Amino acid sequence: MPLDKATVARIATLARIRVPEGELEGLAAEMEKIIGWVEQLDEVNTDEVPPMASVVDVDLPWRADKVSDGDCRDKVLANAPDKAEGFFAVPKVIE
Amino acid sequence: MNELNRLTMAQARDGLAQGEFTSVELTQAHITALESSRELNSFVTETPEQALAAAKDSDVRRGKGEAGSMEGLPIAIKDLFCTEGVLTTASSHILDGFTPHYESTVTANLWRAGAVMLGKTNLDEFAMGSATVSSYYGPTVNPWQRQGDDKPLVPGGSSGGSAAAVAARLALGATGTDTGGSIRQPASFCGIVGVKPTYGRCSRWGIVAFASSLDQAGPMTRTVRDGAMMLGAMAGHDAKDSTSADRPVPDFEAALEKGVKGLKVGIPEEYQMEGMSAELLALWDQGKEWLTAAGAEMVPVSLPHTKYALPTYYIVAPAEASSNLARYDGVRYGLRVEGGTLQEMYENTRGEGFGDEVTRRILIGTYVLSAGYYDAYYLKAQKLRTLISRDFREAFAKVDVLLTPTAPSPAFAIGEKMDDPIAMYLNDVFTVPASLAGLPGVSVPAGLSGDGLPEGLQLIARPFDEETMFAAARALEEAADFNAEPALMAGAGS
Numbered sequence: 142m143p144l145d146k147a148t149v150a151r152i153a154t155l156a157r158i159r160v161p162e163g164e165l166e167g168l169a170a171e172m173e174k175i176i177g178w179v180e181q182l183d184e185v186n187t188d189e190v191p192p193m194a195s196v197v198d199v200d201l202p203w204r205a206d207k208v209s210d211g212d213c214r215d216k217v218l219a220n221a222p223d224k225a226e227g228f229f230a231v232p233k234v235i236e
Numbered sequence: 237m238n239e240l241n242r243l244t245m246a247q248a249r250d251g252l253a254q255g256e257f258t259s260v261e262l263t264q265a266h267i268t269a270l271e272s273s274r275e276l277n278s279f280v281t282e283t284p285e286q287a288l289a290a291a292k293d294s295d296v297r298r299g300k301g302e303a304g305s306m307e308g309l310p311i312a313i314k315d316l317f318c319t320e321g322v323l324t325t326a327s328s329h330i331l332d333g334f335t336p337h338y339e340s341t342v343t344a345n346l347w348r349a350g351a352v353m354l355g356k357t358n359l360d361e362f363a364m365g366s367a368t369v370s371s372y373y374g375p376t377v378n379p380w381q382r383q384g385d386d387k388p389l390v391p392g393g394s395s396g397g398s399a400a401a402v403a404a405r406l407a408l409g410a411t412g413t414d415t416g417g418s419i420r421q422p423a424s425f426c427g428i429v430g431v432k433p434t435y436g437r438c439s440r441w442g443i444v445a446f447a448s449s450l451d452q453a454g455p456m457t458r459t460v461r462d463g464a465m466m467l468g469a470m471a472g473h474d475a476k477d478s479t480s481a482d483r484p485v486p487d488f489e490a491a492l493e494k495g496v497k498g499l500k501v502g503i504p505e506e507y508q509m510e511g512m513s514a515e516l517l518a519l520w521d522q523g524k525e526w527l528t529a530a531g532a533e534m535v536p537v538s539l540p541h542t543k544y545a546l547p548t549y550y551i552v553a554p555a556e557a558s559s560n561l562a563r564y565d566g567v568r569y570g571l572r573v574e575g576g577t578l579q580e581m582y583e584n585t586r587g588e589g590f591g592d593e594v595t596r597r598i599l600i601g602t603y604v605l606s607a608g609y610y611d612a613y614y615l616k617a618q619k620l621r622t623l624i625s626r627d628f629r630e631a632f633a634k635v636d637v638l639l640t641p642t643a644p645s646p647a648f649a650i651g652e653k654m655d656d657p658i659a660m661y662l663n664d665v666f667t668v669p670a671s672l673a674g675l676p677g678v679s680v681p682a683g684l685s686g687d688g689l690p691e692g693l694q695l696i697a698r699p700f701d702e703e704t705m706f707a708a709a710r711a712l713e714e715a716a717d718f719n720a721e722p723a724l725m726a727g728a729g730s
Contacts, residue, residue, distance in 0.1 A: 157562075158583060179551050192621075193621040222572035
């Protein structure tokens with residue numbers, strides 16, 4: 142599968158990263174090299190191998206479903222680049 | 237008092253306990269050292285006033301007989317740990333001005349033990365790199381130089397600022413994080429000890445996430461004893477991290493005395509790779525001889541899937557990163573670059589906020605997770621991860637610990653290996669396999685290369701058996717008797 146300019150542009154849109162038109166070609170070449178390199182994994186037959194789900198052998202813990210934190214709106218908003226009336230502010234989404 | 241920054245952490249602890257000096261004096265000596273070594277660019281943020289205030293409080297606590305295990309000891313914190321009220325950047329433009337209103341669990345544990353923070357150290361942007369050259373705040377310089385050559389070298393990475401600060405005697409120790417080698421490889425490049433504990437030993441809560449199934453915090457120090465001491469203060473169960481292990485933290489320092497008599501040390505044959513320097517092979521052989529002389533038995537073992545570890549890592553880590561870094565969108569913290577619509581604002585913010593390597597990894601991660609490719613790449617990599625982990629489990633049925641080199645080369649010059657991402661990735665060829673299997677590993681400075689640069693040997697142990705790892709590391713350290721010092725060391729005529 143060739144990793145061309147159009148593919149990189151599509152991936153960049155999915156990842157919400159603006160990539161200048163002039164950099165797409167170079168990125169495509171680099172990514173194709175990296176993807177080509179990781180494809181050596183195809184040498185290994187893994188038909189009967191389960192994918193790893195957890196790196197250490199532990200069960201995820203359970204906890205009671207109750208609120209244990211909160212009531213700190215101002216702290217949550219403190220680093221926001223833009224805020225209004227106790228909310229995060231973003232460009233208008235609905236016309 | 238101007239030599240207090242030359243003490244090891246354990247020596248400083250004992251000096252404080254015996255009243256030979258105060259934490260304020262010890263901390264001031266480090267602040268002075270730090271101010272005289274800014275050309276290393278090892279810190280993103282220095283916090284001298286807070287450090288002195290904390291040292292003063294520590295001296296008061298000690299006076300009342302309330303000294304903790306790290307009481308009054310000044311350390312540096314990788315700028316990937318959220319610190320309440322102190323700028324936290326991950327060395328990325330996209331976190332401009334981010335000042336957390338909370339403290340990471342690992343740093344909170346250190347402060348509870350009495351430690352004093354000197355500042356936040358530089359790293360590769362979002363911990364993605366092996367040279368600390370991708371930091372938005374510029375590269376960190378390794379305090380070591382080649383003999384007769386003052387060309388600036390990289391400190392390794394991503395915890396390069398922490399490694400340089402500890403090697404240059406600017407801090408008694410520093411925290412690092414290790415995803416594929418980011419503690420062990422810079423420790424090797426800077427001639428210090430770097431410990432990556434078992435996945436789950438330290439809480440990840442409050443650490444800026446890179447690849448959540450791999451990230452682990454650990455100590456970077458000048459001696460194995462200091463590493464054992466500091467890990468004891470960092471580790472422990474934390475309900476806020478569901479992958480944090482609910483098991484007691486052993487007395488790691490006590491384990492140093494266990495020795496290696498009768499210990500079976502595995503030598504993985506696949507770690508002897510093509511193109512390895514004769515020098516590195518000789519160092520590895522030397523390590524085997526040292527441990528044999530100390531009473532251990534060398535046992536050849538095979539880890540057949542070793543060569544697939546790096547390509548597996550470069551699917552898994554970018555995939556997890558692309559998901560974790562989705563949170564940087566210009567809405568809740570950090571940089572915002574305006575745009576006509578919400579989507580444009582996201583794209584502009586992330587386009588400007590992320591550097592080249594981070595962008596590359598997010599794109600790779602997005603690609604391998606995208607519709608139609610998930611099975612071919614991500615699922616395949618997770619299956620390889622099972623095989624790699626199985627290799628280790630089978631080896632550890634026969635041996636107690638593994639001995640390998642830490643990095644394929646000593647430190648290289650700033651600017652080298654920059655145009656080929658894969659050449660840079662190869663730095664982690666010996667450290668990534670243990671990361672994929674969640675195993676503890678430590679790099680111990682073992683000798684100098686022909687041109688006078690430090691090189692480390694790595695020990696890898698069973699999950700949650702850091703005690704055996706520390707015992708072997710101590711034996712290696714004792715035999716290596718590494719006491720060379722870097723050219724750019726605070727107080728060394730600089």
